[in-house]
Amino acid sequence: MPLLESLSLTGLIAALALPWLTGALVVRLLTGPNSGVNICLGYGFFLGQIVIIVLLLGWDTFFGGVRFLPLAALLLVLATSAGALVVRDNWRLPSRPRWPLMIWLMVAILLGLIGARFWLLLQELALRPVYPWDAWMNWVPRAVVWFHHAELTPFVLPPEWLIAPPEAEVYALGNWRASGYPPGVPLMLLWMMLGGGTADHTLLFLPWLVAPLAFALVLWGHLRTGGLGPVVTLVLIYLFLSLPFANIHTMLAGYADFWLGLYFSLGVMAAERWRHVGGMGHGALALILATGCAFMKTPGMVFAGLILMALILVGAGVSSRWLGRGVMLGLVAIALMLLGGVMPGLSAMPADRFLLPLPGFLPELRIQPQPLLPILFDSLFASSNWHLLWPVLGLSALAALVVRGWVILDSLALLSLVTAATLLVFVFGYTHYFRQAENLVTLNRAWLYLVPLTTYVMGVCWTSALRGSDGND
Amino acid sequence: MSGLKFQPLVGRGFFRDAESVGIREFDRGEAVLGSDAFFDASNLSTVRLDLAGVHPDSQVALLWQTLSPSAEVHLVELHRGAAEVTWHRLDLEPDWDGQIAQVAIGVYGLHSVEPIRLRSLDFQPPTREILARFLWQDWRLFQPWRQGSANHYSGTPAETPLRPVTVMIIWLVTALVLLMIFIHWRRLAAAVWMPSALVVVLVPWLVLDGLWQARLSDQVASTRARFGGLDQAGKRGMEDDALLQAQAREVLDHLEPLRGQRLFILRESMRHEFNRLRLQYHLLPLNVYNFGHQLPEPGHARAGDYVLLLDDPGGVEFYSEDEVLVDERFRWPATLSLEQPRFLVFRLEGPGEEAF
Numbered sequence: 001m002p003l004l005e006s007l008s009l010t011g012l013i014a015a016l017a018l019p020w021l022t023g024a025l026v027v028r029l030l031t032g033p034n035s036g037v038n039i040c041l042g043y044g045f046f047l048g049q050i051v052i053i054v055l056l057l058g059w060d061t062f063f064g065g066v067r068f069l070p071l072a073a074l075l076l077v078l079a080t081s082a083g084a085l086v087v088r089d090n091w092r093l094p095s096r097p098r099w100p101l102m103i104w105l106m107v108a109i110l111l112g113l114i115g116a117r118f119w120l121l122l123q124e125l126a127l128r129p130v131y132p133w134d135a136w137m138n139w140v141p142r143a144v145v146w147f148h149h150a151e152l153t154p155f156v157l158p159p160e161w162l163i164a165p166p167e168a169e170v171y172a173l174g175n176w177r178a179s180g181y182p183p184g185v186p187l188m189l190l191w192m193m194l195g196g197g198t199a200d201h202t203l204l205f206l207p208w209l210v211a212p213l214a215f216a217l218v219l220w221g222h223l224r225t226g227g228l229g230p231v232v233t234l235v236l237i238y239l240f241l242s243l244p245f246a247n248i249h250t251m252l253a254g255y256a257d258f259w260l261g262l263y264f265s266l267g268v269m270a271a272e273r274w275r276h277v278g279g280m281g282h283g284a285l286a287l288i289l290a291t292g293c294a295f296m297k298t299p300g301m302v303f304a305g306l307i308l309m310a311l312i313l314v315g316a317g318v319s320s321r322w323l324g325r326g327v328m329l330g331l332v333a334i335a336l337m338l339l340g341g342v343m344p345g346l347s348a349m350p351a352d353r354f355l356l357p358l359p360g361f362l363p364e365l366r367i368q369p370q371p372l373l374p375i376l377f378d379s380l381f382a383s384s385n386w387h388l389l390w391p392v393l394g395l396s397a398l399a400a401l402v403v404r405g406w407v408i409l410d411s412l413a414l415l416s417l418v419t420a421a422t423l424l425v426f427v428f429g430y431t432h433y434f435r436q437a438e439n440l441v442t443l444n445r446a447w448l449y450l451v452p453l454t455t456y457v458m459g460v461c462w463t464s465a466l467r468g469s470d471g472n473d
Numbered sequence: 474m475s476g477l478k479f480q481p482l483v484g485r486g487f488f489r490d491a492e493s494v495g496i497r498e499f500d501r502g503e504a505v506l507g508s509d510a511f512f513d514a515s516n517l518s519t520v521r522l523d524l525a526g527v528h529p530d531s532q533v534a535l536l537w538q539t540l541s542p543s544a545e546v547h548l549v550e551l552h553r554g555a556a557e558v559t560w561h562r563l564d565l566e567p568d569w570d571g572q573i574a575q576v577a578i579g580v581y582g583l584h585s586v587e588p589i590r591l592r593s594l595d596f597q598p599p600t601r602e603i604l605a606r607f608l609w610q611d612w613r614l615f616q617p618w619r620q621g622s623a624n625h626y627s628g629t630p631a632e633t634p635l636r637p638v639t640v641m642i643i644w645l646v647t648a649l650v651l652l653m654i655f656i657h658w659r660r661l662a663a664a665v666w667m668p669s670a671l672v673v674v675l676v677p678w679l680v681l682d683g684l685w686q687a688r689l690s691d692q693v694a695s696t697r698a699r700f701g702g703l704d705q706a707g708k709r710g711m712e713d714d715a716l717l718q719a720q721a722r723e724v725l726d727h728l729e730p731l732r733g734q735r736l737f738i739l740r741e742s743m744r745h746e747f748n749r750l751r752l753q754y755h756l757l758p759l760n761v762y763n764f765g766h767q768l769p770e771p772g773h774a775r776a777g778d779y780v781l782l783l784d785d786p787g788g789v790e791f792y793s794e795d796e797v798l799v800d801e802r803f804r805w806p807a808t809l810s811l812e813q814p815r816f817l818v819f820r821l822e823g824p825g826e827e828a829f
Contacts, residue, residue, distance in 0.1 A: 121689075244626050465667060
């Protein structure tokens with residue numbers, strides 16, 4: 001079969017499955033026997049990617065070089081050890097759900113819609129060589145070099161490359177800053193290359209296809225545990241998995257944006273779970289997922305910080321009232337910033353009037369109000385990026401508010417979402433990054449960071465509204 | 474206008490049958506069929522095109538000349554999906570004016586297995602039905618992936634008067650308002666209206682998703698037409714920059730073994746330009762410095778490094794008799810290592826120095 005030529009299919013499957021299995025078992029150990037299979041598999045996929053990233057970095061540091069078989073063997077040992085602990089901990093298979101025929105029929109229809117979508121996504125991913133610009137410019141090259149060298153050759157900024165001594169083998173990417181980007185995505189790709197035995201194949205990007213499905217498993221687990229019915233939960237999952245812009249980042253694989261959004265969302269969801277059910281395991285899981293954010297993209301450090309903020313709030317036992325106030329403050333800030341950007345006079349402020357230095361690798365921000373509102377409105381409510389996600393979010397929140405009252409604001413996930421949105425509105429509406437919004441290069445990709453968590457928040461709103469409508473509190 | 478009135482202007486293998494005319498082979502990536510015409514452009518500002526055999530990644534254009542003395546040829550791209558029969562508006566084209574004397578249909582780009590076949594090109598006045606067709610056609614328009622596709626998906630051409638998401642939001646809000654009125658009027662229990670609201674949300678979402686699914690199907694068909702049934706090397710050979718890839722492979726073969734080798738790419742454009750970045754990608758795992766258009770400073774390069782001049786960056790000269798590479802700043806002893814249509818590769822043979 002031409003598709004599979006020059007590729008070790010066994011190695012590729014092992015590269016995909018071993019970290020996933022290890023991650024799932026570790027999640028199960030962290031979160032306890034009450035976590036269902038879906039939760040373990042869903043979180044486990046992402047935890048497994050972090051395990052791979054850490055193992056590759058560690059192996060290269062301590063043993064020099066990267067090899068598939070030793071690392072795969074180590075993963076197998078980890079998985080076996082974790083599995084033994086799980087079995088000892090009264091492991092049992094989940095029982096088949098007992099639903100009426102009509103429920104099964106609707107579930108089948110929805111799964112059919114999802115299946116039809118992902119069949120197309122799989123074909124596009126498998127047929128087309130790596131295509132989007134940033135993928136072959138920023139993320140894939142490091143993996144290719146590391147694969148050929150069988151070690152993690154350093155990548156440095158161009159000025160350092162020029163003055164590097166002859167004995168220092170360093171590389172520089174064609175995008176000036178890209179050599180300083182976090183190594184998560186190149187390492188994930190490297191692992192697939194090592195397993196598949198090639199640096200150039202479309203199926204190396206299978207994790208991009210699996211990631212949204214794994215997130216869907218977590219959504220299912222959390223929302224079903226929260227009391228949302230199976231059909232409504234699956235409708236929500238279908239809405240998430242059908243989003244055009246998310247689909248594009250699945251099949252035109254190689255970008256880090258969707259990964260950052262997924263890690264951020266999962267970290268916040270784990271923190272929320274810690275808040276509701278207790279147990280340090282969920283907190284530890286959230287902390288690990290925060291490191292996943294930092295591994296993906298430079299802005300990921302900010303989103304890791306938001307997860308840490310959520311964990312601190314949980315640890316400090318912050319009251320519902322303060323969570324609600326934080327949400328309202330964020331919404332008001334967003335509204336004021338958006339309106340301020342289109343008010344005449346304000347946007348006439350001279351550029352570079354205020355400079356905001358940021359720590360470390362982050363660039364300084366030149367502060368100036370910009371008319372972000374019309375661009376954002378077009379992207380969210382007129383363009384086809386998100387179907388009807390944002391109007392439905394608004395309506396869902398309204399419905400929950402009407403049925404349950406202000407108590408719906410008592411949500412760590414909602415606070416994290418609003419805080420992240422506030423930061424994005426500030427960055428794109430009040431700094432020189434407005435250019436990246438104006439030319440539509442970065443705005444939607446940054447907004448993608450919020451989308452998985454938005455879906456979860458929508459699910460929480462639906463749960464509140466439906467339970468309130470049943471007279472259940 | 475029936476296709477039978479058209480003659481070949483560019484292309485080879487012209488044929489005619491009972492219903493259509495066609496061209497079997499492109500000539501340097503083009504095929505054009507033209508015909509005389511005589512009508513007033515302002516009266517007939519919509520066009521119906523029945524054209525088959527076009528590769529999904531090709532472009533189709535309408536060309537025309539008026540009776541004006543300049544005899545200038547005007548052109549407008551006709552955005553088409555997978556359909557053979559398409560409708561287009563010309564009233565927004567500033568040059569669609571005056572007495573039309575000649576019209577032509579041009580197809581540019583990739584060649585399909587099937588020949589290009591023109592059945593008809595009809596010019597009509599705009600009617601409500603035709604305007605509705607335009608709208609549906611815009612909503613169903615297939616546009617292949619571009620490099621910007623990962624940044625933004627608009628869903629319709631920029632000039633579309635009514636976008637599907639806007640229409641569905643109006644539908645959604647209207648339906649919800651009606652539902653709320655009905656619930657309040659009939660005093661329905663929440664257990665009834667919540668699922669109803671969900672259905673009201675799902676219907677317009679499914680409409681939009683149906684459009685997206687259809688667009689994806691068109692895209693996968695296009696991708697399969699280009700890359701289907703090929704191994705990875707074959708797929709690479711079908712990419713737009715296959716020629717650049719082949720030339721890059723020659724560089725890699727020439728520089729083997731690659732580890733430890735370094736290469737500077739010089740090009741006239743500023744950094745962050747598609748072709749130079751793409752070349753750097755195809756040269757992996759070679760160690761490439763890909764900035765600027767001038768020779769490196771003596772402290773930044775060394776003997777044994779390579780310099781690649783991409784698309785003649787200008788300002789860099791090679792004097793073969795002296796075997797020296799010179800620009801306005803520096804000079805390097807060098808030998809010509811490899812010559813390709815788009816670039817030259819030189820090997821630095823000694824330390825560099827200031828040019829003057």
